[in-house]
Amino acid sequence: MKFLHSNTVFPTASHQALLCTDPGTLQARVSARLAAQPSPATTWDAIVLGVGSMGAATCLELARRGLRVLGLEQFDIPHVHGEHGGQSRIIRKAYYEHPDYVPLLETAYSNWQRLEQETGEQVYFPTGLLYFAASSHPLISGLRLSADAYGVPIGVLTSAEQKTRYPHFQLPDPFERLIEPAAGFLTPERCILLQAERAIDLGACIRSRECVRSWSPMREGVEVVTDKARYHAARLVITAGPWAGRQVPALSRRLRVTRQILAWVAPDRETGMGLSEFPCWTLGDAAWPGIFYGFPMLESQRFGGPRGLKLAHHAPATEVDPDHVQRQTDPADEAPIRYFLDQYMPGLRYQIEALHTCLYTNTPDEHFILDRLPGYEQQVCVAAGFSGHGFKFCSAVGEVMADFAEKGSTDHPVEFLRAGRFG
Ligand SMILES: Cc1cc2nc3c(=O)[nH]c(=O)nc-3n(C[C@H](O)[C@H](O)[C@H](O)COP(=O)(O)OP(=O)(O)OC[C@H]3O[C@@H](n4cnc5c(N)ncnc54)[C@H](O)[C@@H]3O)c2cc1C
Structure with a gap:
């Protein structure tokens, strides 16, 4: 077998020391952590709307940065009603969809490895x-x-x-x-559970079975109304997957x-x-x-x-x-x-x-939307439209969304994923 770019060295990280806790045990452990959280406060630095693939990663990254973060998920964590069910997701770097994704994939690979190191659990095979x-x-x-x-x-x-x-x-x-x-595969349910658990360890509050009914911009920050409570946050991150169009009507005809x-x-x-x-x-x-x-x-x-x-x-x-x-x-x-x-x-x-x-x-071009929300740039950012190839990127998307929420900008090369590109 010949190699293109044979001068490049393969990653050699050993997975031998990592655990692969069985799904039932892991689910029970994280469900117990979710249930044991105290009632949430009403005011937060950031609220993450939707704790699925991108939302769990975003909660973790915001918590790592010491922000007070509330994650709200309408179903159990994880679940089969959205985009993340089904045991495995391919991760690869020679990205045929567009070369501009490759730098983001470098970040994703190293952040998945970081999750493995922090939790001692294997997520990448x-x-x-x-x-x-x-x-x-x-x-x-x-x-x-x-x-x-x-x-x-x-x-x-x-x-x-x-x-x-x-x-x-x-x-x-x-x-x-x-x-x-x-290249190889990730285990989506395990990734989500481990990210949620780690986020809770770092101080995040994550609520399952709490559905966001509406959000509205305030003079400062955002008000979020759920079927259980009313919250206020300086920033809102929308990671609502198939329901993103409901939360952002301006994007719905693009999704x-x-x-x-x-x-x-x-x-x-x-x-x-x-x-x-x-x-x-x-x-x-x-x-x-x-x-x-x-x-x-x-x-x-x-x-x-x-x-x-x-x-x-x-x-x-x-x-x-x-x-x-x-x-x-x-x-x-x-x-x-x-x-x-x-x-x-x-x-x-x-x-x-x-x-x-x-x-x-x-999305119309099957590329993601990662951006501050046009019209609400100061308060709201959105990660949506992953067009069937987004899971491998979660760990990088969490970092991009945390950058938008914390600083209003990111150094990651995501210009080609702007919300406004469809006119
Ligand atoms: C069959 C299939 C195969 C795939 N294969 C691959 C692959 O091999 N490699 C790859 O990289 N990607 C793959 N993908 C794509 C990848 O799984 C998705 O891009 C990714 O899961 C999208 O994540 P998300 O966070 O946008 O959506 P989700 O994971 O669905 O998360 C959105 C969350 O928001 C919650 N939510 C929505 N509205 C509200 C509300 N009002 N209140 C509270 N919570 C709310 C939802 O319940 C959900 O949990 C595949 C997808 C599918 C369906």
């Missing part, structure tokens, strides 16, 4: 990531752009190497076969919420598909929008979720109202999964074990 597509496909052309611009190490597999190492995939000969060795499907399949044989032997993978097929992607087989006991080979089709699907999502699945939901398996893993006999629904909040 470095499996490597395969990229399969024709060289003209945006997955490959975009990846090369980012890898070249930032020297991200990428291995180039020959067709013979791929067939020997990863015989599960049957690919057309002209496909490129690339691997990013330092399209879609219903997405995740599948777990039980293969007839599991040889070579375990965590230590099978990388995450992505594949671009010119006949389909977006990409297909998947993970190694993960043990439910350790990672939660159904057992099986998890895979999905990444492309915005049917538009929905986040409060009225059809959670039952039907045969049409299986179509992309069956297409992928029949086309690219034809030797595999499988049964679909589980299909779950999850939501994307898409």
Whole structure:
């Protein structure tokens, strides 16, 4: 295997000393911490509206800086109604969507590592990531752009190497076969729980099952009204995921919420598909929008979720109202999964074990919105529209939002993610 940018050194951090507490124990521990908090005060330095992926990270970063922060979450922490459910999320650096994300990813990687060091728990699993597509496909052309611009190490597999190492995939000969060795996956529910717990350790107050009904700017700061109380804060950070349009009507016509499907399949044989032997993978097929992607087989006991080979089709699907999502699945939901398996893993006999629904909040250009809120720049900032690829960035987004809330500006390069870019 040859390497692009072979002078670059891979991260060598050892994960061996880290724990991976089972999901039930971790959930019980953090739920007990949440329940044991005293009744919240009415006045805060910052309120974070929505303690999901971005909100938990923002609460933690604000607490690290010594700000008095209140996080408000309408459901349990975590939950399956928004964007973060489903056991695993890919993290990678050769960002085919846009090279400008790579510096933010450097921050994200080091902040995830910091969370691991602070909690002693593993959240990042470095499996490597395969990229399969024709060289003209945006997955490959975009990846090369980012890898070249930032020297991200990428291995180039020959067709013979791929067939020997990863015989599960049957690919057309002209496909490129690339691997990013330092990529892998994060465990979203664990990340959220650990960030919330650490934020509480550092003095944050986080309330689950408390829904924000409205917020309004005051002469100084913001008033936030929930179904339980009325609060005042100098700053409001809106991290409401699929409900962001409700909280910021000016953004609602730019945010399209879609219903997405995740599948777990039980293969007839599991040889070579375990965590230590099978990388995450992505594949671009010119006949389909977006990409297909998947993970190694993960043990439910350790990672939660159904057992099986998890895979999905990444492309915005049917538009929905986040409060009225059809959670039952039907045969049409299986179509992309069956297409992928029949086309690219034809030797595999499988049964679909589980299909779950999850939501994307898409912007028109599928890039995020990270900004102070136009018209309310002094009081409010917003992180929204993660368009199905935001989780890996949470730990960096927390830092950007904390910068906006604390100083009104950030040194992170997020100009290309301004709220006003859609006119
Ligand atoms: C199927 C699927 C696969 C994905 N795969 C990947 C991947 O491989 N890699 C990757 O990087 N990303 C991936 N993503 C994207 C990533 O998960 C999302 O971008 C990310 O979770 C978005 O975080 P968020 O904080 O905006 O939303 P959420 O995590 O949903 O958090 C928003 C929170 O705000 C709360 N809230 C909203 N309104 C209120 C209110 N009025 N009062 C109180 N609380 C409120 C919600 O209940 C929710 O908890 C995937 C997403 C899906 C759905």
